[in-house]
Amino acid sequence: MSVTAPQGFEAAGVVAGLKSTGKPDVAVVVNRGPRKVGAAVFTSNRSKANPIIWSQEVVKDGVVEAVVLNSGGANCFTGAFGFQTSHLTAEHAADLLGVSAGDVVVCSTGLIGSGDEVFRGKVLAGVEAAVGQLSADGGQAAAEAIMTTDTVAKTVAVTRSGWTIGGMAKGAGMLAPGLATMLVVLTTDAELDAAEAHALLLRATGQTFDRLDSDGCMSTNDQVTLLANGASGIRPDLDEFAAALTELSDELARMLQDDAEGASHAISIEVVHAQDEQDAVEVGRAVARNNLFKAAIFGNDPNWGRVLAAIGTTAAVFDPYDVDVWMNGVRVCTAGGPDRPREEVDLTPRATHVLIDLKAGEAAATIRTNDLTHDYVHENSAYAS
């Protein structure tokens, strides 16, 4: 499992003292080759953290030797000092690994505005400790070191046709489009060139991580990185590889959704018969971001009126008086009016399914989200303290 499942990858996770809890907080993932192909997608937030600004430059040439990740501080809006910290982190890891700093990606997560000299010192020491502990079975330790409010480490792996893909993810709050407060590292020993890796990553994230919208808030630090080393010696069938990468990304996205801060329901909003996929995504996202709908699901209340009110804020093609809404298999609204009684809907299971039939075409999409709970408010009302 995890990022060390494919051949030719090493990882480690160590305690650097960034977290007040004393839990692991610095991870390093190294690609031992033979190829050093890397691709990444980043938050679409215009307010980007220093590690994002650094890493965007690193991946431009399609070569990535290593990924350094830390929890316990986002190093975002920490001024020029903060950008130097990201730069120094990459340089320090590169020196220790004997590679170029320009091939080391840096990822940070934690409180925005935190990243002072103490932070920098701990990160650099953590990198040194982690490089000293790199091993081919360090994937689990790395996954644990990137956890923030996550309650479980999130790792996956799949083997097909002689090649393997592994992955780890962290993220539990601020999950949103153009990604979420998620840090994800995917590794594979399949032979891919940089253009293929980039295209395959975009295809997979577009249908998985980009459709996870836990609380509508877009992070400053999100990054999904794919490393490919060709150590298996096998050129994958690209369609087969794309399907596997998407499946595995979807599995990680599901894990992120299941572990979202304070959530008591994991809600899948499936939009069918949309005129096009963009409409389906827009409608699903509008419902996923509607606080009234989300609070109703928390209260096990099949309040379909709030679904229709949310759809009405979109520009999608639909007739508000010809939409059907199903909740957990019960059609509660037909053609813009009440259908089955609310009492028939059982919303007590954690997994919740809302089906919206727009009757406008043949496209479909599913958005994953969570309910709005007391625990969500509690966890996010004292994050900085």
Next chain:
Amino acid sequence: MSVTAPQGFEAAGVVAGLKSTGKPDVAVVVNRGPRKVGAAVFTSNRSKANPIIWSQEVVKDGVVEAVVLNSGGANCFTGAFGFQTSHLTAEHAADLLGVSAGDVVVCSTGLIGSGDEVFRGKVLAGVEAAVGQLSADGGQAAAEAIMTTDTVAKTVAVTRSGWTIGGMAKGAGMLAPGLATMLVVLTTDAELDAAEAHALLLRATGQTFDRLDSDGCMSTNDQVTLLANGASGIRPDLDEFAAALTELSDELARMLQDDAEGASHAISIEVVHAQDEQDAVEVGRAVARNNLFKAAIFGNDPNWGRVLAAIGTTAAVFDPYDVDVWMNGVRVCTAGGPDRPREEVDLTPRATHVLIDLKAGEAAATIRTNDLTHDYVHENSAYAS
């Protein structure tokens, strides 16, 4: 105070049995002339309730004789039967008042999907009772009859240069752009023609009710109606009237914000030095809708990083590394980095002021919102039950 403050208006509020609490739930406001000028603005939600669909037609000719309002049921997504109910409500009021049904506006608020035969019967009986109790001092009773989760009746009045404007509003949740779950009736005895009334109403609502965004959720039933009868015999100076109408609308918007469901902070987000007003509104709204920011304010946490993360989701002109953020008078972020210590910010007062300096121009705007609290989640998780 209230809608009967100007000359030539009568109102009433009665118990029709729509609310399970037995509180007043049907109101009628009648314009006794001499002029019967009316203008209204409606929710921009594409999923519109039956009373909205009805009332949009009524106001087209600029003539409104009366407004019938009910709480205890939104009559939204109740099928063709529901539209007939709105129509019958107007007809019944018109018959009793000796006017045309096409000049009677109908407003409803309550649960979406509720509006069956029992509802219709109670509304029609309530209209009859209310018309029987119409009086020139019925404004307060009317304001009480439109309350839902409001804790106080919201009324205002102002007299200037021989003419008077009065108003009442209800709304406590689902406050959002393109209006909110708000029903507002404004009355005046100034002499205005229909075009003037419409233009003045748009000008006032655009800067007040449209900038109230309590929870980002747009209602299906919102309506603000202005009635003008010229009973004072005075043609107002239009600039003076516009200023008074805007001031009074702002006061009602402030009352709605102060009474928002479950809120513990009334937050004013003031955006200054924006390139244009549209940018200022977009930035203010993005922050107002950020659940993480709103939860932080609930926890008295001056988490300015979440403000910058929210700004980053907009298309406004700004440099994320050259933005200043103030909270309750303390500059917590300068040029994209930490400034004064968080400890200096006192967020315990209910009135909260966030100042965002975009350093991109000379425009400004203020958006009113609320924090995200346990009580908000609680009130909205069992609304239907």
